[in-house]
Amino acid sequence: MYKIVEKERLNPTVTKMVVEAPAIAKKAKAGQFIILRSHEMGERIPLTVADYDREKGLVTIIYQLVGRSTMLLDNLEVGDAILDFVGPLGVPSHVEGMKRVCVVGGGVGCAIAYPTAKALYDNGTEVTVITGFRNKDLEILRDEFEAVSHHMYTMSDDGTVGEKGLVTNKLQELLDAGEVFDEVIAIGPLVMMKFVCQLTKQYDVKTTVSMNPIMIDGTGMCGCCRLSVNNEMKFACVDGPDFDGHQVDFDEAIARSRQYADFEAKAREKDCHLFHKEVR
Amino acid sequence: MPNMSPNKVPMPHQEPNVRNKNVAEVATGYTLEMAQEEADRCLQCKHKPCVNGCPVGVQIPEFIALIKEGDIEGAYDKIKETNALPAVCGRVCPQEDQCEKLCVRAIKHEAVGIGRLERFVADYHMANGENKIPTIEKNGHKVAVVGAGPAGLTCAGDLAKKGYEVTVYEALHKAGGVLEYGIPEFRLPKAIVSKEVQALKDLGVHMETNMVIGKVFDIDELFEDENEAVFIGSGAGLPNFMKIPGENLNGVFSANEFLTRFNLMKAYDVEADTPIFKGKKVAVVGGGNVAMDAARCAKRLGAEVYIVYRRGTEELPARKEEVEHAMEEGIIFKTLNNPVQVLGDDKGNVSAIECVEMELGEPDESGRRRPVVKEGSNFTLDIDCMIMSIGTSPNPLIHRTTEGLDTNKWGCLIADPKTGATTREGVFAGGDAVTGAATVILAMGAGKEAAQAMDDYIQNK
Ligand SMILES: Cc1cc2nc3c(=O)[nH]c(=O)nc-3n(C[C@H](O)[C@H](O)[C@H](O)COP(=O)(O)OP(=O)(O)OC[C@H]3O[C@@H](n4cnc5c(N)ncnc54)[C@H](O)[C@@H]3O)c2cc1C
Ligand SMILES: Cc1cc2nc3c(=O)[nH]c(=O)nc-3n(C[C@H](O)[C@H](O)[C@H](O)COP(=O)(O)OP(=O)(O)OC[C@H]3O[C@@H](n4cnc5c(N)ncnc54)[C@H](O)[C@@H]3O)c2cc1C
Ligand code: SF4
Ligand code: SF4
Ligand code: FES
Numbered sequence: 001m002y003k004i005v006e007k008e009r010l011n012p013t014v015t016k017m018v019v020e021a022p023a024i025a026k027k028a029k030a031g032q033f034i035i036l037r038s039h040e041m042g043e044r045i046p047l048t049v050a051d052y053d054r055e056k057g058l059v060t061i062i063y064q065l066v067g068r069s070t071m072l073l074d075n076l077e078v079g080d081a082i083l084d085f086v087g088p089l090g091v092p093s094h095v096e097g098m099k100r101v102c103v104v105g106g107g108v109g110c111a112i113a114y115p116t117a118k119a120l121y122d123n124g125t126e127v128t129v130i131t132g133f134r135n136k137d138l139e140i141l142r143d144e145f146e147a148v149s150h151h152m153y154t155m156s157d158d159g160t161v162g163e164k165g166l167v168t169n170k171l172q173e174l175l176d177a178g179e180v181f182d183e184v185i186a187i188g189p190l191v192m193m194k195f196v197c198q199l200t201k202q203y204d205v206k207t208t209v210s211m212n213p214i215m216i217d218g219t220g221m222c223g224c225c226r227l228s229v230n231n232e233m234k235f236a237c238v239d240g241p242d243f244d245g246h247q248v249d250f251d252e253a254i255a256r257s258r259q260y261a262d263f264e265a266k267a268r269e270k271d272c273h274l275f276h277k278e279v280r
Numbered sequence: 281m282p283n284m285s286p287n288k289v290p291m292p293h294q295e296p297n298v299r300n301k302n303v304a305e306v307a308t309g310y311t312l313e314m315a316q317e318e319a320d321r322c323l324q325c326k327h328k329p330c331v332n333g334c335p336v337g338v339q340i341p342e343f344i345a346l347i348k349e350g351d352i353e354g355a356y357d358k359i360k361e362t363n364a365l366p367a368v369c370g371r372v373c374p375q376e377d378q379c380e381k382l383c384v385r386a387i388k389h390e391a392v393g394i395g396r397l398e399r400f401v402a403d404y405h406m407a408n409g410e411n412k413i414p415t416i417e418k419n420g421h422k423v424a425v426v427g428a429g430p431a432g433l434t435c436a437g438d439l440a441k442k443g444y445e446v447t448v449y450e451a452l453h454k455a456g457g458v459l460e461y462g463i464p465e466f467r468l469p470k471a472i473v474s475k476e477v478q479a480l481k482d483l484g485v486h487m488e489t490n491m492v493i494g495k496v497f498d499i500d501e502l503f504e505d506e507n508e509a510v511f512i513g514s515g516a517g518l519p520n521f522m523k524i525p526g527e528n529l530n531g532v533f534s535a536n537e538f539l540t541r542f543n544l545m546k547a548y549d550v551e552a553d554t555p556i557f558k559g560k561k562v563a564v565v566g567g568g569n570v571a572m573d574a575a576r577c578a579k580r581l582g583a584e585v586y587i588v589y590r591r592g593t594e595e596l597p598a599r600k601e602e603v604e605h606a607m608e609e610g611i612i613f614k615t616l617n618n619p620v621q622v623l624g625d626d627k628g629n630v631s632a633i634e635c636v637e638m639e640l641g642e643p644d645e646s647g648r649r650r651p652v653v654k655e656g657s658n659f660t661l662d663i664d665c666m667i668m669s670i671g672t673s674p675n676p677l678i679h680r681t682t683e684g685l686d687t688n689k690w691g692c693l694i695a696d697p698k699t700g701a702t703t704r705e706g707v708f709a710g711g712d713a714v715t716g717a718a719t720v721i722l723a724m725g726a727g728k729e730a731a732q733a734m735d736d737y738i739q740n741k
């Protein structure tokens with residue numbers, strides 16, 4: 001059991017939790033994730049290691065409330081424990097030897113992007129951050145990003161925070177102004193990453209994306225997280241989650257992410273399973 | 281006078297049309313009377329041919345004699361001397377290719393139902409017997425086991441009995457390996473697996489779940505943690521795909537994914553949060569035990585199910601009993617057919633597979649007749665779900681993170697077939713991680729031999 005030592009609501013749908021998991025805290029690197037299960041009949045859900053404290057043995061996760069599993073997780077309070085918490089999984093992000101990088105985070109993807117921005121900053125990279133949100137209420141991690149970036153821009157769909165517009169508008173503006181990046185790292189909704197990649201391809205800037213397909217085991221056993229990269233089959237949990245964005249088949253990934261959409265919609269009412277108790 | 285009936289005492293089963301709608305066990309097991317009647321069919325041969333067919337050397341005539349005498353606990357102890365998991369083996373061993381194949385009664389008629397008797401004894405013990413927890417004197421040495429499948433569990437149990445302090449590290453949240461995530465409830469109830477795992481804990485084995493070795497610790501760190509030897513029983517969990525167009529369409533699953541959702545995550549249960557795709561028409565590609573299990577799970581979710589296999593019915597590698605059970609349950613066998621591409625609709629969902637017919641040519645290296653494509657025989661089969669059961673390979677996670685641990689060209693760890701010693705000192709391995717996908721009892725045998733070799737290694741250091 002993994003004890004929750006801190007819980008903070010970052011906005012109406014995003015929560016930060018700090019969990020006791022010393023072995024994972026000791027090993028975790030930016031870009032890696034954990035898989036957790038909050039109760040006996042619960043689903044295994046992947047969440048990025050947003051931060052860690054090696055000394056105190058703590059791991060931070062930041063999650064958006066999207067469906068049943070994240071809601072059940074959110075029912076847990078400080079002092080409660082998470083049933084299963086496994087990691088660190090996946091390949092750490094590549095953060096060495098880069099002079100100038102632009103980190104683009106969209107929505108809750110900012111939680112995934114933050115540790116990477118921090119690792120780059122700590123490595124002496126000049127970090128530009130562009131975050132994007134639908135509106136002011138959904139903004140997260142502003143202070144955190146400010147502390148680990150040299151230039152920071154925030155965009156919102158309605159202009160209630162930062163500038164009105166999309167992250168791609170800002171990125172294009174910077175590129176057009178002659179900014180040179182060794183790499184763009186884009187993390188957010190699939191559609192956002194797809195459009196960032198289309199843009200950076202025109203400017204011939206290397207782009208890394210963090211793919212978040214549906215997962216179960218996270219060890220390469222089920223193949224549920226597979227995607228096509230350069231027309232080859234890759235497993236995001238062991239080969240990724242970071243991939244060269246110009247080689248990812250986004251349309252396929254978008255279709256695959258909707259595989260269980262019907263089920264998830266019904267899961268909140270819990271009425272769609274096969275067997276009822278009596279026939280078991 | 282022994283019972284000279286040519287046939288085994290029939291195993292009671294749930295009716296096919298009832299059981300294909302629930303997950304309760306298919307074969308319900310012998311009663312004491314049935315077991316004793318079957319035990320009477322054993323001729324108590326002096327030269328015990330059957331024992332040579334058992335990879336772990338269960339003392340078959342001896343335990344059967346104890347059943348006849350009515351000493352079921354005695355029979356249980358006898359089996360346990362060499363087999364750590366009788367309730368499991370009695371259910372899933374391919375007995376027809378092992379112990380029962382060499383039974384003298386099999387020359388003319390049906391073999392003695394050794395597996396059924398083994399299962400009976402184990403179940404009887406679980407229901408009525410007492411678990412004697414032996415007092416073990418610790419020998420002061422520490423060892424680690426990676427993977428809680430049959431290989432790792434057997435190795436851990438043997439080492440614990442010898443007095444070692446044993447820690448098992450398992451990647452998933454539950455111990456059992458394929459017994460837990462692969463083989464379905466209706467063939468091997470999970471309560472049995474849990475009891476076997478509990479019995480190991482009672483012996484003092486530390487069971488650390490949620491530990492992916494190679495990620496949270498690597499093998500070097502296990503040695504730094506004062507373990508004197510390490511056993512790797514990480515299985516062969518990496519699913520193979522066919523590399524044909526359309527495999528990433530929605531509705532196409534690896535058997536591992538489908539079975540893990542069904543078994544480990546209990547997706548058939550109304551209380552479980554994990555979703556599973558309930559196809560209307562499901563094609564399962566492959567002909568082994570895994571394919572039969574996937575097909576029968578899909579059937580239980582309400583689908584019309586096809587097994588698509590490129591060789592003939594005779595060549596199906598699955599256990600005969602499982603093929604028969606699948607046929608009884610209404611699975612449709614499309615043998616001598618092979619998919620060449622998966623077709624999808626505009627939403628990215630699978631809508632059909634294109635197959636070719638096959639015919640059997642000359643025998644290949646494996647001795648089986650090689651399937652050859654019948655030119656121009658392409659046809660399409662409308663489906664909404666496809667499950668790939670065409671084999672698995674060992675997971676590369678551990679050897680990639682461990683220096684000096686060599687693998688062969690199939691990714692299997694190289695290990696001495698007698699001792700399990702790998703190319704790295706102090707590291708032993710066995711089970712599917714070494715052989716590629718095989719059987720429960722072979723994995724157990726490898727775990728057992730490695731435990732002995734690890735003991736020798738540590739004691740002679
Ligand atoms: C490597 C990895 C790292 C991740 N890191 C984070 C993180 O740091 N913070 C965070 O909030 N989320 C993260 N996610 C996404 C998170 O796992 C999902 O939001 C969560 O599983 C949804 O569970 P649910 O039961 O609450 O929602 P569901 O009811 O299962 O789903 C609700 C909606 O979310 C979509 N969805 C389901 N599973 C995923 C998934 N794995 N990825 C994306 N969308 C999904 C569904 O299509 C549906 O539209 C990560 C995913 C991966 C694979
Ligand atoms: C669906 C199915 C049906 C089968 N039916 C039969 C049958 O009827 N009869 C029969 O004899 N055999 C059957 N088999 C084969 C049999 O189950 C396997 O041969 C056997 O389980 C192999 O045992 P193992 O201990 O080597 O590996 P596994 O059972 O695969 O166990 C390996 C364990 O190691 C864990 N692991 C892997 N990597 C790591 C890591 N890095 N760190 C920590 N833990 C790790 C895995 O999670 C797993 O729990 C079947 C297999 C399948 C998939
Ligand atoms: S362990 Fe398997 S092979 Fe050995 S006697 Fe039992 S059923 Fe037969
Ligand atoms: S070979 Fe058959 S009949 Fe002979 S001892 Fe073994 S089980 Fe009994
Ligand atoms: S999550 Fe199962 S293989 Fe990646």
